[in-house]
Amino acid sequence: MGLNTEASAALVYLILYVILFVILVAGYLTGRLRLRSRYSVITFHVTVRLASQGTGLAFGLVGYSNVNLLVAYFILGAEGYFTLVLCTYRFLVSWHYHNFKSHDSWLEPRYHPDTPLMQRFLSSFALTGKKRNPMVYMHYFLIVANTIIISGGSQLAGSHDNVKDFNAGLIQAKVMRTVGQSIFLTINAVLLACIFQAIHQYRRENPGARVHPTLYILLVTWPFLFVRGMYGILSGVYPPFNYFDPQNYGEHGLKDSFVVSEYILATTMEWASCALLMLTYYTSRNDPPKLPLEEWGSSEKETDTQGRTNVIPA
Numbered sequence: 001m002g003l004n005t006e007a008s009a010a011l012v013y014l015i016l017y018v019i020l021f022v023i024l025v026a027g028y029l030t031g032r033l034r035l036r037s038r039y040s041v042i043t044f045h046v047t048v049r050l051a052s053q054g055t056g057l058a059f060g061l062v063g064y065s066n067v068n069l070l071v072a073y074f075i076l077g078a079e080g081y082f083t084l085v086l087c088t089y090r091f092l093v094s095w096h097y098h099n100f101k102s103h104d105s106w107l108e109p110r111y112h113p114d115t116p117l118m119q120r121f122l123s124s125f126a127l128t129g130k131k132r133n134p135m136v137y138m139h140y141f142l143i144v145a146n147t148i149i150i151s152g153g154s155q156l157a158g159s160h161d162n163v164k165d166f167n168a169g170l171i172q173a174k175v176m177r178t179v180g181q182s183i184f185l186t187i188n189a190v191l192l193a194c195i196f197q198a199i200h201q202y203r204r205e206n207p208g209a210r211v212h213p214t215l216y217i218l219l220v221t222w223p224f225l226f227v228r229g230m231y232g233i234l235s236g237v238y239p240p241f242n243y244f245d246p247q248n249y250g251e252h253g254l255k256d257s258f259v260v261s262e263y264i265l266a267t268t269m270e271w272a273s274c275a276l277l278m279l280t281y282y283t284s285r286n287d288p289p290k291l292p293l294e295e296w297g298s299s300e301k302e303t304d305t306q307g308r309t310n311v312i313p314a
Helices: 005-029 038-062 067-099 117-123 134-154 163-205 213-237 256-284
Strands: 299-303 309-313
Touching (some): 067 213, 163 213
């Protein structure tokens, strides 16, 4: 017996994410990508999506009889979107470091190269400091939204004594998922403003120059993230997009129309966004190295995107 529509779609996108994963691993093995770079964030996203698609494939094979598989698919899907939004911000911050004349970012100021990794991590959540760090607030909002969505999904996990308890958990899960996805969508709106601000500053610093192609890619990526965010909200409040609406199930499982909308408006949007972000490797490979900031002293060592160490006098 062949695979149903849900399992077939999950398998197709599992293969597509495997392709992206292989490309990233090849980049690390050949030294073209560094572990301590923005590509590690996107590698984590791809790994989460692989787990998500594997769970989706299992759900397509087992069906609605195992609700825990569906809950796991929800949670992993939320994690995938969470990491993807974070990826896009990290790619924009990295572009700031290499292309602004200050070699710094108003989204997240650079740390001194000698700053320990743990201190950098803790500083990314510090609300006070010498420099204004808007990414701290983005981190908190992303974590809050992610936690709300996961908590909502956990309301449906495990066994339920009766239909009334399950329906109560279902309503609460819908509300929490909608709130969490709304926060994600708001963060996406801020991202668009940040991209336009970067374009404006680049034009101001380079009169007459063409807009950097990486910024165009980030701009093209944004609509995909927006559609994914809108679908996340609608899936909690619009019955035709809701996994837990009985009307979306037929004799042999999920209706084809539901599967198509799910994979076009959610999975395809994420995969396309991920592929576009990976494409910035080519548009950014000739970017200048990150020069030391004046405040660091008369001479500093800094590593560029290809892993070379440059000693640049002030």
